[in-house]
Amino acid sequence: MSHPVLQIENLQTHFFTDRGQIPAVDGVTITVQKGEVVGIVGESGCGKSVTSLSVMKLVPNPPGKIVGGSIKFKGEDLVSVDEKRMRDIRGNEIAMIFQEPMTSLNPVFTIGDQIGESVRLHTKASKKEARARAIEMLKKVGIPRAEAIVDEYPHQLSGGMRQRVMIAMAMACNPELLIADEPTTALDVTIQAQILDLMRQLNREADTAILLITHDLGVVAEMCHRVVVMYAGNVIEQGDVRTILKSPKHPYTIGLLNSLPKLEGSQERLYSIPGNVPIPGSLTVGCRFAPRCDKVSDRCRSEMPELKVVGDNHLSRCWLTE
Amino acid sequence: MAEDLLIVKNLKKYYPITGGVLGGEVGVVKAVDDVSFTVKSGETLGLVGESGCGKSTTGRSLLRLIEPTSGAINFDGIDVMSLSTDAMRKMRRDMQIVFQDPFASLNPRHNIEKILEEPLIVHGLGSSAERKKRVQEMLEIVGLSSYHASRYPHQFSGGQRQRIGIARALMLKPKLIVADEPVSALDVSIQSQVLNLMQDLQREFGLTYLFIAHDLSVVRHISDRVGVMYLGRIVELTTSSQLYSNPLHPYTKALLSAVPSPDPDAVRERVILQGDVPSPAKPPSGCTFHTRCPHVTEECRTVRPEFMDAGDGHFVACHLYKS
Numbered sequence: 001m002s003h004p005v006l007q008i009e010n011l012q013t014h015f016f017t018d019r020g021q022i023p024a025v026d027g028v029t030i031t032v033q034k035g036e037v038v039g040i041v042g043e044s045g046c047g048k049s050v051t052s053l054s055v056m057k058l059v060p061n062p063p064g065k066i067v068g069g070s071i072k073f074k075g076e077d078l079v080s081v082d083e084k085r086m087r088d089i090r091g092n093e094i095a096m097i098f099q100e101p102m103t104s105l106n107p108v109f110t111i112g113d114q115i116g117e118s119v120r121l122h123t124k125a126s127k128k129e130a131r132a133r134a135i136e137m138l139k140k141v142g143i144p145r146a147e148a149i150v151d152e153y154p155h156q157l158s159g160g161m162r163q164r165v166m167i168a169m170a171m172a173c174n175p176e177l178l179i180a181d182e183p184t185t186a187l188d189v190t191i192q193a194q195i196l197d198l199m200r201q202l203n204r205e206a207d208t209a210i211l212l213i214t215h216d217l218g219v220v221a222e223m224c225h226r227v228v229v230m231y232a233g234n235v236i237e238q239g240d241v242r243t244i245l246k247s248p249k250h251p252y253t254i255g256l257l258n259s260l261p262k263l264e265g266s267q268e269r270l271y272s273i274p275g276n277v278p279i280p281g282s283l284t285v286g287c288r289f290a291p292r293c294d295k296v297s298d299r300c301r302s303e304m305p306e307l308k309v310v311g312d313n314h315l316s317r318c319w320l321t322e
Numbered sequence: 323m324a325e326d327l328l329i330v331k332n333l334k335k336y337y338p339i340t341g342g343v344l345g346g347e348v349g350v351v352k353a354v355d356d357v358s359f360t361v362k363s364g365e366t367l368g369l370v371g372e373s374g375c376g377k378s379t380t381g382r383s384l385l386r387l388i389e390p391t392s393g394a395i396n397f398d399g400i401d402v403m404s405l406s407t408d409a410m411r412k413m414r415r416d417m418q419i420v421f422q423d424p425f426a427s428l429n430p431r432h433n434i435e436k437i438l439e440e441p442l443i444v445h446g447l448g449s450s451a452e453r454k455k456r457v458q459e460m461l462e463i464v465g466l467s468s469y470h471a472s473r474y475p476h477q478f479s480g481g482q483r484q485r486i487g488i489a490r491a492l493m494l495k496p497k498l499i500v501a502d503e504p505v506s507a508l509d510v511s512i513q514s515q516v517l518n519l520m521q522d523l524q525r526e527f528g529l530t531y532l533f534i535a536h537d538l539s540v541v542r543h544i545s546d547r548v549g550v551m552y553l554g555r556i557v558e559l560t561t562s563s564q565l566y567s568n569p570l571h572p573y574t575k576a577l578l579s580a581v582p583s584p585d586p587d588a589v590r591e592r593v594i595l596q597g598d599v600p601s602p603a604k605p606p607s608g609c610t611f612h613t614r615c616p617h618v619t620e621e622c623r624t625v626r627p628e629f630m631d632a633g634d635g636h637f638v639a640c641h642l643y644k645s
Contacts (some may be wrong), residue, residue, distance in 0.1 A: 043509035102536035158598045162620035186537065188372035190595045197594060215510065218582030242586050259542035263566060263581060264588070269521070270543065272514040289475045 003075035005030040005177050005209045006055065011101035012068035013047075013054045023051045026233035029307070032177065035207040037204035037238050039224035039241070041214055041256075043277050047233040048213045052179045055211070056096055057086050073177070085286035092122040105154040111138070112150035115169045119235070121170040137168040141198055160191035164198065171202060178202075181213045196223060215259060221245055226313075229253050232278050232288035235307060239314035249316040252289045287319070295320060327498060327530050328384070333393035335379050339603060351603045353379045355554035358629070361452070361498070366524065366531040368545030368562065370538055370577070372599055376554040377534045381446065381500045384532070385417055386410055398497060415445055418491035422503035424483030428475040434461070434486055435471040441493045456493065463526075464489040465519060476506040481512035485519065500532045505540060517544055538581050542566055550574050553602055553610040556629065560636040570638045572615050609641065617642060 013025040025047040033040045040048045053059045055071055057078060071078040073094065078086070090096075098104040106114060115137055116130030125133065131150065141164040151292040154162055164181060170178055180199065200223065204211055212223055220227055220243060228238040229250065230276035237250040246256050258271035275292040287293070290300040299319050307317045327428040335354040338347045354376040369377045383390040386402065395402040397417060405413055421427040428437055438457045443447055448456065458468040462484040464607065475483060484504060491499050501520070502528045505513040523529060535541050541548055542562050549559040550571065558571040569575045576593040595614045600606055606613050612622040621641050 043511060149551065160598055188599070189538070189580040190372065190576060191598065192582075193592070193594050194596075196582070216582065217510075217584040221584045221586050221588075222582045245584055245586050256510055257584065259511050260584060261517070261539040263539045263578065264540060264585075270514040270518055271519055273511040274513065274515075276481060279507055287622075 001036075003072065004031050004033050005036075005074060006030070007072040008055065008069070009072070010069035011051065011054060011066065011071060013050050013059055013064060013066050015063045015180070016065065017063055018313050021279070023233055024064070024280050025054060028230070028233075028235050030210055030211075030228050030235070030238075032209050035178070035203070035209055036226065037203055037210040037212060037224045039212045039214060039220040039227045040230055041217060041227060042230035043215060045232075045277055045278070045280055046230040048230050049181055051072050051180050051230070052096070052211065055179060056094060057091060058096075058193070073300070075083045088122070091118040091170075091175075092173045092178065093175055094177045095173070095175040096179040096181065097163070097170050097183050099185050101159060101166050101186070102154065104166060104212070105162060107154055109151055110151050111157075111165055115150075115165070115172050118169065119172050128201055133172060134168070137172050138165070140171070141168045142194075142272070143166075147237045149187050159187055160194060163187060163191075163195055167195070167198060167202070171206070174206060176210060177211065179211045179213070182215070183212070186220065191245065192219075199223065204237065208304075217245065217257065229256075233280060234288055235315075236289065236317045238307075239311070243311065243314050249314070251293050251295050251319050251320070255292075255294075262280065287317075325363050326360045327398055327533070329364040329394075329396040330360070330384065331358045331394040331396075332397065333357045333380065333383060334391045335376070335388060336391045337478075348629060349351050349603060352554045352605060353602060354383060355605075356424060357393075357551075357554070357556050359549055359559060361530055361532060363497075363530055364391075364524075365546040366533050366544055368541035368548040369532065369534045369556075370536060370541045370548060370553060371551035372536060372577075374599060374602060375551040376602070377536075377551050378502050380551070381419070381502050381532060382623050384416060385419055387419070405645065412445070415494045416496050417498045417500065417575050418494065418496040419500040419502060420484075420487050420504045422506055424487050425475075425478055426506055427487055428483060430475050433472055433474050437475075437486065438471075438490055438493055441490060447494075447495060459491045460493060463492070463523070465515075479512075480508050481515060484508060484516050488516075488519065488523070492527070495527065496529070498530045498532065499536070502534045503536065504533075505534065508539065513540070520544065538578060539598075550577065553600065553605050555610065555639065556637075557611065557636045557640070559629075560638075564634075564636055568636075570632060570636065570643055571611075571640050572617050572642075573611050576616075609639070 002241040008030045011028045012024055015022040016026055028051055042048045054066055066079055070286035082187050112134045119133045133161050135146045135150050138149055143149050143164055146289050184195050202208055224241050227241050227244045229236050231252050237253050255273040273292050286301040287305055290296050305319045307319050310316045310321045333354055336350040338354055339349040357380055371377045382388040389396040397621050435457050439453050442453045457471055461468055461470055466485055532543055545562045548562045548565045549556045552573050558574045569578055574593045579593045597614055600613055608624045609622045609627050612618045627639045627641045629637055632638050632643045
């Protein structure tokens with residue numbers, strides 16, 4: 001059996017600040033198989049973005065540092081590789097797209113230059129070949145007038161178009177893994193639908209594995225094969241998309257799903273999880289969700305539960321599922 | 323039958339585009355273009371639409387925080403447009419606004435007591451002791467504690483700040499609250515807390531809401547009636563259950579089908595719109611939606627459809643539904 005595309009095991013990324021060591025990611029294990037779309041969901045501060053940045057080794061150091069665990073990309077441990085090898089991998093074998101397409105594009109270079117940059121860097125293509133590749137990619141992501149757009153600047157494009165450019169750039173070197181960090185959060189729903197459609201198509205045609213980071217459970221339902229739910233730096237539940245959305249086991253996942261207003265049917269009152277999202281590092285003993293959980297027991301407050309198998313391909317971190 | 327608290331007729335807000343050698347006016351951006359609606363006392367009217375559709379401009383024009391270009395606004399029997407600046411300020415005792423960004427709308431140098439007390443001072447209400455007592459009460463009402471009064475905005479989380487924003491709007495016991503994307507910046511679990519709070523407050527104080535948001539499921543949940551905006555115009559307006567079960571306008575249909583559903587079994591016909599929202603500086607002729615509409619006809623390109631009743635108070639602006 002071949003290696004999975006990505007195998008994150010017990011990853012710990014901590015931030016060393018004036019106020020002490022903050023465990024932003026505290027023991028995360030995620031596997032992504034070839035051609036699979038895996039979603040990481042969670043609220044702000046749960047460590048989902050830091051997890052993805054750790055894979056790319058883009059966590060600013062200092063203050064951030066991977067202090068434990070391993071990240072294996074096709075069997076190669078990324079935690080221990082040097083920066084030179086990492087530069088070969090970034091943009092070539094693993095590509096990433098970010099939430100805000102305006103701040104992740106360079107305003108003083110043309111679209112063609114920016115897409116061509118990674119092509120030239122990784123394939124030794126000539127300037128002309130890189131430009132041709134840029135036009136080809138722009139056409140692939142559905143940008144009209146690709147020959148003209150290639151010479152335009154990011155500010156001349158709309159938000160949806162910029163996100164298409166980001167995807168074109170990420171896909172230019174045919175990566176095996178695409179990490180998408182909230183790719184549609186800044187976009188309107190009708191534009192979001194276009195972008196999700198495009199990503200699904202790329203996943204199908206190029207068999208690119210996608211690690212999709214989002215807070216939107218609707219996006220997860222439409223895109224992902226498997227889901228990882230994170231809370232306060234931990235994975236608290238993971239499983240197939242159907243299992244997680246239809247029969248979740250962890251009280252947090254259940255609460256999250258219940259607090260969503262629905263388009264179909266009507267409900268008088270929304271369920272709401274009491275309290276606030278914890279500040280990373282503020283909880284050290286017991287289950288991280290215990291202060292907000294309505295099924296909390298004494299054991300939850302003193303002992304952190306393990307991530308245990310609770311069903312077919314379904315893991316949950318809760319004492320209730322013992 | 324509840325009375326109409328707010329009647330808006332033909333509201334327009336045009337922003338001039340200046341250019342040329344003399345800096346003259348070379349065009350206008352029609353941010354809000356001929357919008358009419360009514361809000362009944364005690365109901366929640368939702369306004370949805372994508373960015374740039376003019377929903378926030380509409381909300382702010384009602385309080386004349388942005389001066390409308392033309393139109394009539396009647397609030398509680400008073401012609402708002404004819405009021406002087408001073409009279410308008412007094413008028414705002416009854417119409418308050420809650421903003422989207424709870425980080426940007428609270429003064430970081432003032433503690434919560436000062437922030438909440440300010441509206442009372444501006445309107446010269448109560449003695450110092452009475453005002454402070456009212457602040458304490460209001461904090462409890464919105465689910466915070468009285469000891470929070472001495473803290474500063476940065477010491478609160480996003481959800482708590484939004485509670486403070488709501489508390490500030492409620493200090494003057496207004497009749498109408500314009501809520502401009504009040505939950506968009508919040509996490510899902512916090513969003514439901516704030517939505518529940520707003521519903522509780524409405525019941526308790528008999529508030530009327532104009533709820534502006536881009537999230538269709540949130541608007542559906544909280545609103546009695548919903549207006550859908552596109553490029554400065556309301557294209558459809560009806561009760562929230564009608565809108566979701568029987569949308570008429572092609573744009574509403576596309577918008578509803580584009581919302582990703584967290585239910586993996588939900589089967590829906592997907593209408594994926596092509597292209598982007600056109601620029602409001604150069605809106606398309608005729609029906610502004612014709613460039614993206616799947617049912618476009620020759621008439622749509624030239625004639626602007628009237629906003630009319632297609633039966634049972636279900637208003638739509640589309641040539642497909644001409645009787």
